[in-house]
Amino acid sequence: MSACAQSRQPASGSAGLLVPRSADGAVDHRCDRIERPSSHTGRGPAKQRGERTVERHLREHFERAVDDDPGVAPDDMAHAAIIEGVRLRRRRNQLTAAAVAAGMVVVIGAVAGLNLPSGRSAADQPVTVAAAMMPVVAPSCTPRPVERDATDVVIFLGAEITDRQRAALETALSADPQVQNLIFESRGQAYERFRTRWAHNPDLVAAVTADQFPESFRLRLVAASQYTAVRSRYATMDGVEEVIGRRCPKDAPVGGLQ
Numbered sequence: 001m002s003a004c005a006q007s008r009q010p011a012s013g014s015a016g017l018l019v020p021r022s023a024d025g026a027v028d029h030r031c032d033r034i035e036r037p038s039s040h041t042g043r044g045p046a047k048q049r050g051e052r053t054v055e056r057h058l059r060e061h062f063e064r065a066v067d068d069d070p071g072v073a074p075d076d077m078a079h080a081a082i083i084e085g086v087r088l089r090r091r092r093n094q095l096t097a098a099a100v101a102a103g104m105v106v107v108i109g110a111v112a113g114l115n116l117p118s119g120r121s122a123a124d125q126p127v128t129v130a131a132a133m134m135p136v137v138a139p140s141c142t143p144r145p146v147e148r149d150a151t152d153v154v155i156f157l158g159a160e161i162t163d164r165q166r167a168a169l170e171t172a173l174s175a176d177p178q179v180q181n182l183i184f185e186s187r188g189q190a191y192e193r194f195r196t197r198w199a200h201n202p203d204l205v206a207a208v209t210a211d212q213f214p215e216s217f218r219l220r221l222v223a224a225s226q227y228t229a230v231r232s233r234y235a236t237m238d239g240v241e242e243v244i245g246r247r248c249p250k251d252a253p254v255g256g257l258q
Contacts, residue, residue: 129207132198141248141256150227150245152256155234157215158241165239166215172237173217178230181220181254187213193258214241218255220248 137143141152155173157166173182190213198204221227227245235243246256 127201127204129204132201132204133194133208133212136197136258137246138248138252138256138258140252141246144246145244146227146247147245148228149224150231150247151221151224152248152252152254153219153221153227153230153243153245154255154257155217155219155240156242156244157217158239159214161215161239165237169217169234169237169239172234173219176230178222178226179219180222183218183254185216185218187211187215190214190216216255218253218257220254 135154155169157169170184173179187210191208191210194208194213195205221230224247231243231245234240248256
């Protein structure tokens with residue numbers, strides 16, 4: 001057994017951390033490696049590298065504490081270094097989890113539309129520009145789009161749609177016997193809805209312009225059973241970006257959006 005191994009003694013309150021000491025109990029700086037019990041052996045290479053990195057940071061904290069304040073008990077300084085290392089690792093994990101959660105919110109909002117949680121006003125909600133621009137579903141309609149038997153439909157138009165393509169789509173919808181009600185919403189009208197909804201947040205309103213909103217046709221069908229056929233018919237037309245259907249009562253806004 002080496003002199004370093006023989007001189008290692010457990011540090012007070014350090015959960016198994018071994019600190020090298022000389023015969024009189026002082027810290028022995030000839031052995032500058034902090035070891036952990038052998039039960040940690042046998043882990044994968046990636047985890048072992050991570051542990052070595054943590055140990056290196058702990059050692060640096062410990063040695064800095066010894067150099068800067070030799071009047072403090074070494075056991076206390078070792079314990080402080082351990083606590084600091086754990087805090088840094090926990091902070092890193094929290095930041096990673098927050099980034100993943102934020103990404104999930106944007107994706108879900110983009111696919112399904114956004115409804116504010118019940119019981120809180122819009123002014124109380126932290127919101128991103130992308131989420132705020134999402135159309136708001138009428139409370140009486142199904143919150144998520146449906147694949148069949150939709151009573152109300154929204155046809156979103158692409159940003160590059162031409163006047164001819166828009167006119168052809170409007171003509172087809174107006175003549176369709178399955179369409180009971182038809183409303184066209186321009187970019188300007190969509191922007192005015194947005195401004196009204198977020199009037200309490202002028203900074204948010206100022207960050208958005210009308211050309212960032214899509215045009216859309218909102219319609220109510222004569223029979224919900226025809227939705228699948230209607231969707232297939234218009235989803236392939238030039239200038240159409242997306243067709244979304246929801247089930248709504250008769251007194252809901254046409255298209256199922258507020």
